[in-house]
Amino acid sequence: MPKTPDELLAFLESLGIAVTTKQHPPLFTVADSQSLRGEIAGGHTKNLFLKDKKDNFFLVTVDEDAEVDLKQIHHLIGASSRVSFGKPEALMELLGVVPGSVTVFGLINDSDKRVKLVLDSALMDNDVINAHPLTNEATTTIGRDDLLTFVEATGHEPLVLKVSG
Template identity: 75%
Template sequence: MPKTPEDLFAYLDSLDISVRTIKHPPLFTVADSQNLREDLDGGHTKNLFLKDKKDNFFLLTVEQNAVVDLKQIHHVIGASSRVSFGKPEALMELLGVIPGSVTAFGVINDTNGRVKMILDAALMEHDVINAHPLTNEATTAIARDDLIRFIEATGHEPVILKVSD
């Protein structure tokens, strides 16, 4: 059973990580989330759940307006071949979320460490990162260093790479 936002907040609290969350109507696209910029400072995320032909999975978390060259990104992230978007079933199985709710916080559900977590270097220039807390009906602001600490606590190695143009 995938973790709930409440489970996520309890886990963050157990790590002594402070976050700020605002609830809002469901957001499905970056355009939908533009209005939040006034309420939450920092970098706002866009997430790409990708897989290669050998069923290696990658979660790329980039700034919401970042452009990622999907035809070339496999060279940067260490994929075995060109990548495609992971299917919704794999997204639910591995990260416990549905399309539209993909988030770096999803690694809390990847207990077998099958997803490689990649953070874009440009996003990591922000002191605060904003991401969905396992649902697209809220946005959570977390300090950059606390996001890295959270990812590491889930057993994942956050890889910071320049993945956007």
């Protein structure tokens, strides 16, 4: 069973990571989430769950306004071929979330370490970063360095690259 948002927050607390979480109506797109601007400071994420032809999976996390060239990104992230979006079944199996709730925090559910995380360097210029806590009905604000601590605590090695145009 995938972890719940409460289990995620308890895990963060066990790491000594302080976060704030704001509940809100479900947000399915970046456009939906932009209605919260002014209420939640920091960098806001857009997440791309991608796979290559060899079933290697990638979670690419960028700033909400970033433009990513999906025809070329495979060269940057180490994919074996051009990438496509991963299917909802794989998203649930690997990250424990549904489309519309894709988040870097989903790595807590990837116990087999099948997903390679790519963080856009422009996003990492923010002191604080916002992401869904496994549900699109809330936004969790976390410090940039604390986010890296979380990722490493899940057993993943974050790859910080310039992937946005």
